[in-house]
Amino acid sequence: MGSHGQGQGCTHCGCENPVWNTLRHTVDLKAFAGKVAGQLPEPGSESLIFTGGTIYPLRNGNMDEQVEALGIHGGDVVASGTLTHVQERMKARGIKYTTQSLGGRTLLPGLIEPHMHIVQSCVMDGWVNLGPIDEHTQKLTPRYNWNTLKGLLQASQPKDKKQWILGRMVDPALMPFTVVPGGKNTLTHFYCDSTFDPKADNTGNLDSIVSDSPLLMISASMHTVYLNTAACNAVYYHDNAASQKLRDEYKSFDIFLEKTKGNLQEEAGITPALLSIPLAQALDVVNIFKYMKRYFETASSRGITLLYDAMVDPVSKAILEAYGLTHPRNVRVGYAAACNGVDFSKIEPYKPVTKEAARLFYQGSVKxxxxxxxxxxTGYQVDPYCCATDRPYGNFNFCEPGEDHKDPKTLPETYQKTLTNAVATGWPLMIHANGDRAIEFTLQAYKTALKGQSGLEKRHRIEHCSMLNDKTLDQLKDLGISPSFLIGHVGYWGYVFEQAIFEEKATDMLDLCQDALGRGLRISLHSDCTVTPLGPLRSMEQAVTRKMEGVRNEDGTFVKEAARQPVLNEGQCLTRQQALKAITYDAAWQCHADAFTGSLQDGHFADFVILEKNPLDEKVPASDIRDIKVCETWKGGHKVYTHPQP
Incomplete structure (x- = not known):
């Protein structure tokens, strides 16, 4: 339910990981105290001229300009242009350089992920991955249904029956659904019932998969945990204070089972579940650096040179800083500081981003x-969802006190006060708003808080900004608020949105990228990793094609041939140039980093990627953009990734 005036009491999606929020207080910060990011020296940069391929410097956002050569030295770009011009500039500065041929490949500014989560993603890396998206190919697994889940969980059963089975990224929305003409559509539903008949259809009953070990799965959207009966028993009778509140609400275990059926939502339900797991299992801090190293290596392998973490709390910050002390970080990291919407006293005074700060780790905004x-x-909507759910309009996190206000139709004063206080900090804001009602409220609150000033001055953003219409698009333009789109909503979930969750609203309102650009807005495309995998080229492809990858064959497998995947609202497809700009130049602008990255202007960081094929070349099928090989990734004039030879 909503927060009833107490800030963000709702958990959901990658922006707020309930596992991390519940257990981060258990992390021993003494191991990280006093450590400052950047103490480990940067590796030496090279002095090179690149030529012999296709080079797009994107200077001043020019998406048409191609140059013959690029010169780098001291970690920065010296010059781009004709080979003669670049050679003269290098010589004029007394730089001894080596010429490196691109061999016909394409060189672009380093790609940017403007909204993702590092520590919050990595802490659950040791859990069983129950998600529908292959993290390596960035495509839907061939088959994703109840039997898929059953196989994964049965293969993960421990020898010690007291040990919990922990699963992440389970996604009922991408399992088979049923369309009910004239009624509420139904998605796959999980529950627990230990009295099941083994011969009956037990689809959704977690006890039919695992009955003798506690099982907890957290949804990909992170707003729900699903428990079997053994886990319910452990949670209900645990001695933590949150479980005591469950016992106060549900006077017996049988009532608890009957009412929840093993589905616990939001802070009140998820917290006692997580606190009941043995700590060493729930929060794998011991291996956090190993998981972070793999995370950063994945980013480099996908051409990323800047990650912008959309929610960093003090504990996450300490871990990120400590990682920078002991590991060479092969990507730059910017971040938005987490804010609970109640206490703004701990927000550091605003200071603009400098190039020096951006060399490794910088704060650019507040979330x-x-x-x-x-x-x-759980996105908060104007109209009810078209499928069965306990909360037909979703959840809004800033409600007035009392049950009568849990589904507000007008802007809650609590939210207006919160946003006004947030703007008053002087920091640029990133505000998560998915549903059309949440976006309406956010724009209304922005208008009052900005007091006539343009949001462009601080580059205020709305994150995901999924369900838009002409009115809210016009308000974005008038207020100078920039949207960042989780474009995987179209690619991965577009089909279920159009068929079962939103129906025609999905066609008319979901991720209106082209309409936003038509109003002069500067947009970015993001992954919200781990909601979708890191992959700006994949985001580019999904924005250009808007193919709905969730459509199924008659045998229940996902259709893999792009030609057979329907398009969601073709009028919103971006051109290749527009999509590339949204993962480079304009993404850097949204991340307050355009003065030193996002393009290869003279004096900018020598952050770039070398691709086997040119994503702007129409000869490369648009549906193959995510598969373009990243040959090399360079950060600060130093090569941080080379594609392994076959």
Whole structure:
């Protein structure tokens, strides 16, 4: 339910990981105290001229300009242009350089992920991956249904029956659904019932998969945990204070089972579940650096040179800084500081981003979360969801006290006050708003808080900004608020949105990228990793094609041939140039980093990627853009990734 005036009491999507929020207080910060990011020296940069391929410097956002050569030295770009011009500039500065041929490949500014989560993603890396998206190919697994889940969980059963089975990224929205003409459509539903008949259809009953070990799965949207009966028993009778509140609400274990059926939502339900797991299992801090190293290596392998973490709390910050002390970080990291919407006293005074700060780790904004996840049915909507759910309008996090205000139709004063206080800090804001009602409230609150000033001055953003219409698009333009789109909503969930969750609203309102650009807005495309995998080229492809990858064959497998995947609202397809700009130049602008990255202007960081094929070349099928090989990734004039030879 909503927060009832107490800030963000709702959990959802990658923007707020309930596992991390519940257990981060258990992390021993003494191991990280006093450590400052950047103490480990940067590796030496090279002095090179690149030529012999296709080079797009994107200077001043020019998407048409191609140059013959690029010169780098001291970690920065010296010059781009004709080979003669670049050679003269290098010589004029007394730089001894080596010429490196691109061999016909394409060189672009380093790609940018403007909204993802590092520590919050890595802490659950040791859990069983129950998600529908292959993290390596960035495509839907061939088959994703109840039997898929059953196989994964049965293969993960421990010898010690007291040990919990922990699963992450389970996604009912991408399992088979049923369309009910004239009624509420139904998605796959999980529950627990230990009295099941083994010969009956037990689809959704977690006890039919695992009955003698506690099982907890957290949804990909992170707003729900699903428990079997053994886990319910452990949670209900645990001695933590949150479980005591469950016992106060449900006077017996049988009533608890009957009412919840093993589905616990939001802070009140998820917290006691997580606190009941043995700590060493729940929060794998011991291996956190190993998981972070793999995370950063994945980023480099996908051409990323800047990650912008959309929610960093003090504990996450300490871990990120400590990692920078002991590991060479092969990507730059910017972040938005987490804010609970109640206490702004701990927000550091605003200071603009400098190039020196951006060499490794910098704060660019402050983050607030207004609602939940559309695929998790918790994004806050004007109209009810078209599928069955306990909260037909979703969840809004800033409600007035009392049950009568849990589904507000007008802007809550609590939210207006929160946003006004947030703007007053002087920091640029990133506000998570998925549903159309949440976006309406956010724009209304921005208008009052900005007091006539343009949001462009601080580059205020709305994150995900999924369900838009002409009115809210016009308000974005008038207020100078920039949207960042989780474009995987179209690619991965577009089909279920159009068929079962939103129906025609999905066609008319979901991720209106082209309409936003038509109003002069500067947009970015993001992954919200781990909601979708890191992969700016994949985001580019999904924005250009808007193919709905969730459509199924008659045998229940996902259709893999792009030609057979329907398009969601073709009028919103971006051109290749527009999509590339949204993962480079304009993404850097949204991340307050355009003065030193996002393009290869003279004096900018020598952050770039070398691709085997040119994503702007129409001869490369648009549906193959995510598969373009990243040959090399360079950060600060130093090569941080080379594609392994076959």
């Amino acid at each position: 607030l979360i207004s609602d939940g996840s559309n695929q998790g049915l």
